[in-house]
Amino acid sequence: MPLDVWSLYGLMLRSRLFEEAIAQLWHAGLISGEMHLGTGEEATIAGVVAHLREGDAMALDHRGSAAMLMRGIDPVLILRELLGDAGGLCAGMGGHMHLFAKEYLAASSGIVGAEGPMAAGFALSAQYVRPGSVAVAFFGDGAMNQGMLMESMNLASVWKLPVLFVCKDDGWAITTQSDQVTAGDLNKRAQGLGIPAVEVDGRDVCAVWEAAGKAMESARSGYGPTFLHARCVHFEGHFLGFQLIKVVRAPLREMPRIAGPLTQSFLQPGGASLQERLAGLKAISAALLSTVRDPRRDPANDPLTRARLLLQAEPLHLQELEEQIEKEITSILAAAMVGLHS
Ligand SMILES: Cc1ncc(C[n+]2csc(CCOP(=O)(O)OP(=O)(O)O)c2C)c(N)n1
Numbered sequence: 432m433p434l435d436v437w438s439l440y441g442l443m444l445r446s447r448l449f450e451e452a453i454a455q456l457w458h459a460g461l462i463s464g465e466m467h468l469g470t471g472e473e474a475t476i477a478g479v480v481a482h483l484r485e486g487d488a489m490a491l492d493h494r495g496s497a498a499m500l501m502r503g504i505d506p507v508l509i510l511r512e513l514l515g516d517a518g519g520l521c522a523g524m525g526g527h528m529h530l531f532a533k534e535y536l537a538a539s540s541g542i543v544g545a546e547g548p549m550a551a552g553f554a555l556s557a558q559y560v561r562p563g564s565v566a567v568a569f570f571g572d573g574a575m576n577q578g579m580l581m582e583s584m585n586l587a588s589v590w591k592l593p594v595l596f597v598c599k600d601d602g603w604a605i606t607t608q609s610d611q612v613t614a615g616d617l618n619k620r621a622q623g624l625g626i627p628a629v630e631v632d633g634r635d636v637c638a639v640w641e642a643a644g645k646a647m648e649s650a651r652s653g654y655g656p657t658f659l660h661a662r663c664v665h666f667e668g669h670f671l672g673f674q675l676i677k678v679v680r681a682p683l684r685e686m687p688r689i690a691g692p693l694t695q696s697f698l699q700p701g702g703a704s705l706q707e708r709l710a711g712l713k714a715i716s717a718a719l720l721s722t723v724r725d726p727r728r729d730p731a732n733d734p735l736t737r738a739r740l741l742l743q744a745e746p747l748h749l750q751e752l753e754e755q756i757e758k759e760i761t762s763i764l765a766a767a768m769v770g771l772h773s
């Protein structure tokens with residue numbers, strides 16, 4: 432299958448606009464509970480999902496809506512599910528973290544790491560009843576420290592199960608920085624289990640597509656699993672309304688609130704020496720500055736912008752595609768809201 436950047440961009444843009452519509456509904460109070468989006472992961476998801484065929488399976492994490500949409504599952508059903516409507520994909524009982532589409536062999540779970548056993552199970556059944564099919568597991572870097580994921584990687588390796596383990600590494604698990612809690616190197620961890628590891632820039636849809644294609648071909652041919660380590664970003668932080676991101680987005684407004692109490696305590700008599708206080712202030716201002724320069728805010732980190740740049744040689748075609756997808760998402764939104772809760 433030749434690389435088609437236009438269709439990959441189409442998948443990514445559809446997903447971005449769909450998730451922006453979800454965010455609007457969430458901010459309007461129409462979706463209850465937390466909302467984890469895959470915004471920033473589009474290139475990784477599109478580059479992998481574009482290779483899936485009938486009979487292939489997907490095991491997804493708490494950010495499953497984007498992959499479900501890209502796989503071709505009815506977006507109106509997904510939206511209604513998120514809205515808790517009885518006409519949703521899972522009768523409104525699952526919500527965004529527990530999406531399930533039997534005919535696409537696609538399931539998501541809010542249990543971090545559960546994608547491993549799910550994908551291994553899908554792949555084991557494929558070995559018996561659908562030879563040549565593969566299962567993909569999408570999970571985060573935090574999930575890599577869950578025992579069940581490691582156990583399923585181990586079994587997938589010894590049983591040569593046709594699985595693509597895709598680690599979408601944003602460097603964070605909620606407010607925990609992964610490098611503070613993760614021993615060693617993730618690629619070497621996979622290699623230690625006998626699984627080939629491929630490192631890829633998860634914001635580069637072409638790179639992901641190439642790497643995922645090779646890995647899936649190898650799995651389909653009976654050579655077993657591959658570990659794809661894809662770096663990505665989450666512009667919204669862990670979930671919508673994430674407090675830390677609010678601080679990053681409004682650094683100047685937040686500065687007096689943060690700096691006020693610090694300055695007051697700095698001027699208190701007694702305690703630390705002047706030298707220690709100065710060193711402390713320097714460390715704090717460096718931390719503030721690095722927060723203000725959060726790489727998540729850098730437009731060069733946006734997978735959508737990066738794919739769009741590739742296509743700008745044909746601006747008219749690009750505009751046409753974008754307008755068409757925008758219209759499509761607006762009509763999906765309208766269709767999902769019709770007769771809601773009636
Ligand atoms: C087994 C389990 N432990 C803890 C949680 C709470 N939890 C939800 S998301 C999350 C962080 C996951 O981080 P990562 O796997 O890197 O995914 P990311 O949110 O960064 O995409 C945690 C700890 C959970 N849902 N399931």
Ligand SMILES: [Mg+2]
Nearest residue numbers: 571572601603
């Ligand atoms: Mg993470």
